[in-house]
Each structure stands twice: as C-alpha cells, then as structure tokens.
Amino acid sequence: GAVVSQHPSRVICKSGTSVKIECRSLDFQATTMFWYRQFPKQSLMLMATSNEGSKATYEQGVEKDKFLINHASLTLSTLTVTSAHPEDSSFYICSARVARTDTGELFFGEGSRLTVL
C-alpha cells in the first residue's frame, strides 16, 4: 500500500520559534495533501488542503500566516508553524491522495507531536 511519512515524529520547541514538519509520499505521487490537527482525545480537524505547485487552501478559522504550507513537489509538503506558542501544541497529521485517482482514498502519515514550551 501507499506509504506517507512524516518527520519529525516529535518536536519540542521554545515559544516564539518556528517549526517545520515534513510530509512525504514514499512510493507514489501526491497532487493533493491535507494537513490535520488533533487535540488530545479529539477528532481530526482539517486545517488546509495543499496542492502541488499552487497555494494552499485553508479552512475557516485557520491562520495562514501562522501555519505556512508549501507543496513544492509531488512527493513533499511542509507545514511550518511560525512563532509557535503553547496553544499550538498539538498532534499534526498529514494525508495524501494518489495522483490521477478518483477514489477519494487518502493515506495518512504517522503524525507529528508538537510541544511548545
């Protein structure tokens, strides 16, 4: 099956610093990647849709200047949490759709846990 890898799996940073999380599709091309945020014991909330070569589409209420998304290639999307604060601490999960398919099936990364001190 298709594999999506996230890095780092865990990151701890100081308040005010920026953190970059990578999402890679290892054995397929992904024209579309999605970024989700999950608070403890809660569901996944879609943050943004990332399309290769174009600007990301953010969901309502998500600050695009806070959460910078880049999808420069068909196998890599990055999420940068800028000037992170403790309230940004969360579990961030990416998912990817296989290019040129219409099934809607997404493959998920293992998630990245961000802790902001």
Place this chain on the structure above:
Amino acid sequence: AQSVTQPDIHITVSEGASLELRCNYSYGATPYLFWYVQSPGQGLQLLLKYFSGDTLVQGIKGFEAEFKRSQSSFNLRKPSVHWSDAAEYFCAVGAMDSSYKLIFGSGTRLLVRP
C-alpha cells in the same frame, strides 16, 4: 454541509464478544465512506471504505461495515473482538467533488476487557 456523527464516545466490550460502532452521516448525495483506526500516538490506518456497489464491505482485521442509505448510516462491525482491537475508531465521509476532503466524526474509543 457534510457532517459525521459517532454517538458513542467510548465502548467497552469483552474479548471475544461482538462489536458494533455506530456512524451516521449527512451529505447531499452518496458519499465516499471510510473507517479508520488510530492507536495512541499513531497515525490513521484505513480499515475499510465504501464507494459504490455492494453495501456490505469487508475490511482488514476481520472488520466489516454496512452502508444503509435509508438510515444514513455506515456502522462498523466485528464478530469477535481481540484485545489488540482496543484503539480509537473514526468514521469519515469524503466529498465526491474535486476537493477530496475527508470530514471525520468525533471518534469512538474501544476498550476491551480481558
């Protein structure tokens, strides 16, 4: 707007007992439907999916789900639960438009008694 409801926050069953996790959705047409499982601190694993055709779909790990259009439901079942099935289960509905967005339910935590 699309929405997914999982009415049970957590369910406890004895090992070997049967399981049914409920999922109801709201969508204007027949959606794509999914069940995912998440172990603590991990990403999501796809258990099964429904796109069209046979309304009873088989998935991995002995799970199955039945799509009932009249009830807008897509309940997940397993005839005999194993201790390793303890996890969080998410039902999701996918848009059939070009966005391919998935909207998730709030999840059901499954606890398995020895």
